[in-house]
Amino acid sequence: MNQIILTFFGGLLMGLSPAPNSVFYLAWLALIPLWSNIIFSKNSLKQNLLLGLVWGIGFHGVALFWITGIHPMTWMGVPWLASLLIALFCWIFIMLWGAVLVVVWSFGMTFVKRLCNTNTFKDSLFRIILGVALWCGLEWLWSNTPLWWSSLSYTQSPNNLWILQLSKLSGFSVITASIVAINGLLAESNYYLSRNRSQSYSLLSLALSLLVLLHGLGFYLFQQPLSDTPDKAIKVGIIQGNIPNEIKLYPEGFRKAIEGYTTGYQKLASQGVDVVLTPETALPYFWNDIVQNSSFYQSILQEKIPVWLGAFGVQGNNYTNSLFTVTGDGEIISRFDKVKLVPLGEYIPFEPIFGKIINRLSPLDAHLVSGKTNQIFNTPFGRAIVGICYESAFAEHFRKQTQNGGEFIITAANNAHYSKSMPAQHHAQDIIRAIESDRYIARATNTGYSAFIEPHGRTFWISGINQYQLHFDTIYRRNTETLYVRFGDWLTKLLLISGIVLIVIKKFM
Missing domain, CATH: 1.10.1760 (Arp2/3 complex 21 kDa subunit ARPC3)
Structure with a gap:
């Protein structure tokens, strides 16, 4: 004993x-x-x-x-x-x-x-x-x-x-x-x-x-020394929307999301950012719905500032949890579909066996499907390495993208589902990913902690928790290759x- x-x-x-x-x-x-x-x-x-x-x-x-x-x-x-x-x-x-x-x-x-x-x-x-x-x-x-x-x-x-x-x-x-x-x-x-x-x-x-x-x-x-140069700089604006899960997929949440992200986008655009980053499923719509029914899309056309937008993508009869690069002209030039889905939360393991017993812990009716492992996410600022929420725990997910020419990391997450310890651990995971790959990270979350992290793991800005926040800072494109990136x-x-x-x-x- x-x-x-x-x-x-x-x-x-x-x-x-x-x-x-x-x-x-x-x-x-x-x-x-x-x-x-x-x-x-x-x-x-x-x-x-x-x-x-x-x-x-x-x-x-x-x-x-x-x-x-x-x-x-x-x-x-x-x-x-x-x-x-x-x-x-x-x-x-x-x-x-x-x-x-x-x-x-x-x-x-x-x-x-x-x-x-x-x-x-x-x-x-x-x-x-x-x-x-x-x-x-x-x-x-x-x-x-x-x-x-x-x-x-x-x-x-x-x-x-x-x-x-x-x-x-x-x-x-x-x-x-x-x-x-x-x-x-x-x-x-x-x-x-x-x-x-x-x-x-x-x-x-x-x-x-x-x-x-x-x-x-x-x-x-x-x-x-990091030896960053001005020609590699990207001024990124982050919107932390703070939309509680309890309302996120209902009319009140839709209204609050459109209002918060539109206002935030306009303010960051007026401050001279190069691009705006939003959290995972910041606007929980399909792209066509955003184009047709949102003031957010009209703001993009007006301000002409690109945005990395978290929303739903369509894949056949299913949908994806995606991050889109939307240009200042309102066109999508790249899309990254989440690869690592959360078991039970976003899909049911062994669904033919357990699907009739366990309902997915999601209020959505359609089936969420994962993206391909070899996706490339090109942007007007260079090739990005993308992690959507849970993917931050998977080092190899980031290593492959870095090896394929990724110059900086952007991560988008919700984190509203859990207690306050989880956002802190999620941020800690991203710090390790930044160090492994020797890349800057801009991370946008729905309720915290959004942050900017440099390649040595220092967090040079971090948001509060459960707050609506806007912030912009500068990250740099990098082309270094660590031993880990090269040899795994x-x-x-x-x-x-x-x-x-x-x-x-x-x-x-």
Whole structure:
């Protein structure tokens, strides 16, 4: 029981590490109880799996508790109690999905323990390498599923910008690997403190040296000049419409949206912006309806300022969640359809099986479909990298677009569905994406946090929450290519290959 309590406490500490809390340093200690209890206790496989489940529930249960903010959904016609049950189901589901990753890691580490079962310094290092490789491999696997958000790496954003610079090398896996390695070294050092002080001190020295080295390298990268030039500048205006979901898709919401975005567009145009960016589905209409029935479209024709507009697109008998480039002449020259749809919220996984049981958590009748993965979004200001809401969690989504010539990032989100922790974590995700790709980001959200982020991850403007706001600032086009953009997540591949080689050495040599 003591092991379960201590392990759960470690998971809670990891769950408290991400935004909006400023306790990112807890992540560098939070894995110690799980590591120690799996490696150094005489547990059965079943007991170790339980410990992994407990730690995962602690981490993901706290970090993702914001999902319960979808309650109440009475505005969608869902009864209050049913709404509560749906919210709890979503929270438990994503919590357990994240916890499964930790359970699988615990399963693997049980066999690592049996393989590296001597009390030598070499076996401690073997366990560290294999533990890091396994966790990074699992995060890579989970990040390629439709349901992904809470990597260990995001615990460091937005506060630990030095360590986040390392994501330029091989993406978020560098941060995850660093956290797991330091935790493992400290757990190993603690175990040997009363058994072999020399080995304990060596492991502690290695942990502290690695921690300093990683942050030192990050600080060096953080200090590199951006060297932006005026000819690459884009003056972007952002409108944060602040239209509550409760009214967004109803007449009152339509009226408020048209009024707020039209007025905001006109004010930003008068301030000399080059382009205006709106949030995800800022105007929840199809384009033809906007042209025919809105003062917003008439303002574009009058002011002649391009706009990146969030609205619905048509794809056959279905519709898409899209961002359009509308020129000052009112013509659409590019369109990006959201690729990563939110499970249950925007589509039903395995719809032929579950579609009759689970209604999509959306008041729309038509079916939302995803966009193609190879979309190009050209604008009058150069090629843009686009992320719509949930896509901010998927690093590869941004890497591919950067590799294809994207010069700056624009993200559009709603965020009105959830509690205030979610917008903070969403902003934190975009910070990592900016650093990985070495690009500026302009991000517009419906209710917050809208922001401007530079390539080192500094946020040079951020909005308030649940407020109507207008702001303009300057971002710059960039053509740099980080190691991550060029080669992808090479570190995880290297770690997995190294792990396999170590297993072969231990098993057969």
